[in-house]
Amino acid sequence: MLRVNKLTDYAVVVLCDLLRGQALRSAADLSASSGVPLPTVAKILKQLTKTDILQSVRGVNGGYGFARAPQNISMAEVIEALEGPIAVTGCAGDSGECCELTDQCPMSGHWTAVNVAVRGSLAEVRLIDMLPEARFMDPDDLSSNIAARHAPAAQQAQA
Amino acid sequence: MLRVNKLTDYAVVVLCDLLRGQALRSAADLSASSGVPLPTVAKILKQLTKTDILQSVRGVNGGYGFARAPQNISMAEVIEALEGPIAVTGCAGDSGECCELTDQCPMSGHWTAVNVAVRGSLAEVRLIDMLPEARFMDPDDLSSNIAARHAPAAQQAQA
DNA sequence: AGATACTGTACCGTTTTAGTCCTGTATATG
DNA sequence: CATATACAGGACTAAAACGGTACAGTATCT
Structure with missing residues (x-):
């Protein structure tokens, strides 16, 4: 998924x-x-x-x-326009909302690495690449x- | 999201x-x-x-x-283990199931570029990178x- | 003035997800 | 050998998110 x-x-x-x-x-x-x-x-x-x-x-x-x-429009932009900031998990997201395990959660903010990686790859796919x-x-x-x-x-x- | x-x-x-x-x-x-x-x-x-x-x-x-x-375990593996193959949209996914617009849908399979990009970036983030x-x-x-x-x-x- | 077409919001039904429970199987210990 | 521990697998229920729709409003061209 x-x-x-x-x-x-x-x-x-x-x-x-x-x-x-x-x-x-x-x-x-x-x-x-x-x-x-x-x-x-x-x-x-x-x-x-x-x-x-x-x-x-x-x-x-x-x-x-x-x-x-349109050549300058990336998939990252399109996705972010429809779904908000690309944040793979709530913990690393924009809003300060974290899971209920904040105390023990040792990885607050470490999903950031994942988010950056995903967003970077999406920024390199252009909209017109979707249209052969x-x-x-x-x-x-x-x-x-x-x-x-x-x-x-x-x-x-x-x- | x-x-x-x-x-x-x-x-x-x-x-x-x-x-x-x-x-x-x-x-x-x-x-x-x-x-x-x-x-x-x-x-x-x-x-x-x-x-x-x-x-x-x-x-x-x-x-x-x-x-x-565990050093060799990537986030892509973890995510795929829990959520199945990384497919950003159903159209480009594994199962042949496509949207109802198949006839007119000009981009059958073109999400693949997105999927490959995302999966690639996730494969480079290791599990131990999440644990400082x-x-x-x-x-x-x-x-x-x-x-x-x-x-x-x-x-x-x-x- | 009227027709066209975008703007914004609010609502409801469906689907997906999260969480729980139960029954079954394997293994170590006394 | 009996029992307690701990994993295996599936089914079920409640909650949240999502998709789709409708309605009232505003701007612009003819």
Whole structure:
């Protein structure tokens, strides 16, 4: 096990879908093309917008898009956006909450080594590594984040 | 999140306790000295015995001990013993079970990169790294697994 | 003004997890 | 040989986390 939430799993599916299409996609659109239920997609997108992975545009013709170049987004960021700080055990976590054995617990904080190791390895896996086709796509296409699309000077091939 | 079971957490506490004391300790003994409830300790020890991390000796004066030199036991092994194969998501896991979106799911098997990365980092963290004192302990003491203790020629200082 | 689409919160059913108990088996000791 | 000790294995129950849904609100374009 040591597994991520189902929500995180779906998030990667949705993000890869977003990676593939237009720069700005509505939640309903992403739900239809990814097969993930709309309420779930909405939940995921909202969560990802709180961090600097996605940006949202409200109103008619609004939607979600990458807040920055997707090549620079790591799996560690995605997982942390959905599940909070990567802490393998509560003891070593952010919150001071420790198990009830604090007195005798000889390893308070020693899970840190594990956390650092895991987080480090996740930081090296990029989001686009999850999408096989992306490796062969035009770099210009991949960098289609909101900023690039909305910039006046940007050449908008498919927008 | 991305957290391990509480059971795995306790397992490390118990294992470190075992690392510190006699080569052969009963479940009740380990429960008393670690503070973890006996039924839980028993569950953990039984699980760890199924792999080649611990060995058990039945009957009076029986108990549990390391099946091999604890220096060579990695956190990846401990976690896998308690939680099964390290698979961050079901899709990439061992069992063929995939999500319901198999048709459209473009990333069947691409979590593998994540799994490999995480497992690799966990394999490099050793169990004794979790126990600060262990680094300063006599290597002979640390290698006190059952085989060494029960070997006729072995000098048994504290057994 | 109205339609579209994101925002935030609160709720409930399901699933997973933690913890406990019971019966069985093996071994050392008196 | 009988008994006490200690592990083996499985089943069961209560609690917590998670996934999914719904609803009321806000912003923006046409």
